[in-house]
Amino acid sequence: MDQPDTLVTGATGFVGRWLAAELLSAGRPVAVTVRGGPARAADLRAWLRAHDVSDQRLTVVAADVTRPGLALAPQDEARLDSVRDVFNTAGVYRFGLGRDEARRVNVDGAVNVLRWAAARPRLRRLVHISGYRVGAGEPPSEHDLAGLYRRLGAYEASKREGDAAVRRAAAERGIPLTVVNPATVIGHSATGESDQYLGLAGLVERLWSGRLLALPGSRHTYVPVVTADHLARFLAAVPEHDRGPFRAHWVLDDDTPELPELMAPLARHLGLRGPRVLLPAGLARRLPRALTGAEPETLDFLSEDRYDTSSAGALAAAAAGPAAWLAALLAPVRTRPVLVAHSAGAAPARRYAHAHPERLAGLVLVSPYFLQRRPPWHLRTGVLAGPFLRAASAARLARALLGPGATAGPALESAAAQVRRPGVARRTARRLAGAQRPAERAELRALAATCPVPVRVVAGEHDPLVGDALDVPVTIVKGAGHHPQLTHPAQGAAAANAGLSMTGRSRVTPKNVDRTERRSPGAPP
Numbered sequence: 001m002d003q004p005d006t007l008v009t010g011a012t013g014f015v016g017r018w019l020a021a022e023l024l025s026a027g028r029p030v031a032v033t034v035r036g037g038p039a040r041a042a043d044l045r046a047w048l049r050a051h052d053v054s055d056q057r058l059t060v061v062a063a064d065v066t067r068p069g070l071a072l073a074p075q076d077e078a079r080l081d082s083v084r085d086v087f088n089t090a091g092v093y094r095f096g097l098g099r100d101e102a103r104r105v106n107v108d109g110a111v112n113v114l115r116w117a118a119a120r121p122r123l124r125r126l127v128h129i130s131g132y133r134v135g136a137g138e139p140p141s142e143h144d145l146a147g148l149y150r151r152l153g154a155y156e157a158s159k160r161e162g163d164a165a166v167r168r169a170a171a172e173r174g175i176p177l178t179v180v181n182p183a184t185v186i187g188h189s190a191t192g193e194s195d196q197y198l199g200l201a202g203l204v205e206r207l208w209s210g211r212l213l214a215l216p217g218s219r220h221t222y223v224p225v226v227t228a229d230h231l232a233r234f235l236a237a238v239p240e241h242d243r244g245p246f247r248a249h250w251v252l253d254d255d256t257p258e259l260p261e262l263m264a265p266l267a268r269h270l271g272l273r274g275p276r277v278l279l280p281a282g283l284a285r286r287l288p289r290a291l292t293g294a295e296p297e298t299l300d301f302l303s304e305d306r307y308d309t310s311s312a313g314a315l316a317a318a319a320a321g322p323a324a325w326l327a328a329l330l331a332p333v334r335t336r337p338v339l340v341a342h343s344a345g346a347a348p349a350r351r352y353a354h355a356h357p358e359r360l361a362g363l364v365l366v367s368p369y370f371l372q373r374r375p376p377w378h379l380r381t382g383v384l385a386g387p388f389l390r391a392a393s394a395a396r397l398a399r400a401l402l403g404p405g406a407t408a409g410p411a412l413e414s415a416a417a418q419v420r421r422p423g424v425a426r427r428t429a430r431r432l433a434g435a436q437r438p439a440e441r442a443e444l445r446a447l448a449a450t451c452p453v454p455v456r457v458v459a460g461e462h463d464p465l466v467g468d469a470l471d472v473p474v475t476i477v478k479g480a481g482h483h484p485q486l487t488h489p490a491q492g493a494a495a496a497n498a499g500l501s502m503t504g505r506s507r508v509t510p511k512n513v514d515r516t517e518r519r520s521p522g523a524p525p
Contacts, residue, residue, distance in 0.1 A: 004031035010090030033063035153297035183252030237319035385429035403481030
């Protein structure tokens, strides 16, 4: 069995098992912690198989997050030395908890997971699941903490205390940390499958049973939601995209209607008349629970606050780009191929290699744009680059991309026709401008210097590399421009074979290189 590169704590919980399914579906070797003995592990494997997810790359270890070191057996501890990404989804989510019970998992357990992650020799990132109502900052004083538990209840107070404790411990130990603050997690976006019926689900249950006589909150009360599968995809993408010592994301559906508007179509769907009366949350807190039917702790989630989701949106957009396409393409591959990437395709290839070094034997980067000179200023400005590209002839593209004296062949004639289609030049210009941002280029150069798999770079004589030399083999193809694989396929194949020789892979011929290039005109660059 593959050595796991990922650990998910709390994997038998609602969020944890959807995350494990997402990671396994992407081809990751995943370890999960379970409590409750072999029966819980068997239940998880059965659930995965029922959802068409193979459990062949799943490693299950018995653990207890409430104990230092997670109470791992020595042999399991050794099996997890290869872990790079740690996802802490463990938590106790229930209203009416006692303070000690809530703190054991949501505070002490969270810190125990961080301390265990800190001892991983190859740790890339710890991802901690918090909550959208949780604030940042240092843990309050013992006096303030007691008031917090009285005011919010044990669940929400323990999540806030745990969040602050994890942030402080990560900063002290230098642990790369991402805190993900999800909204109310509802079922799967396509099937609605869920077995977590707290909070908003409690309101729906009371509506269904005819006991929701008044709706707590105001006309503008906002209880955002996020589907379980979207959250799992987002979490899985975090270690591949977040950089730096600390990031935080609020993950929710910005299109969630305000609570009265959300409940109205549900009532119609159930053939019921929805509640017409709004009960202010402050008044509901003072009324007996027997009268309101509301768990007092849930009332603290009723607010008109909005949340900044810009960082989550940016990460989700990046994860849905070429890197996601590449991960999906390679997910069913069970060998360790050498990946050959050209130009802009070198960026997702480089990021994939850093995220999944166990999946690749090496990289061959052909004309990697971030190691070459930046294009002229007008091609780095979207409003100017779009019209320029739309008007460019195939002959002009040939001179710019293939080198002096090159003539346009069928491939460039097709490319010129493609870029004149509605919207294509504008999108291409936007992509060019984004790729040439100094921060983007600097990040990719830094990744190039620390790639965990062998790398070979191929560049044309008329499109040279710039900047400080990298400690990787470089092949310069004489007479070539930005596309040596088109104009000089024999030399391109030789460079690819040099990369393949690092791992003893079978050889590539010029004919194969040329045929592959023409066969996939619609693939991402």
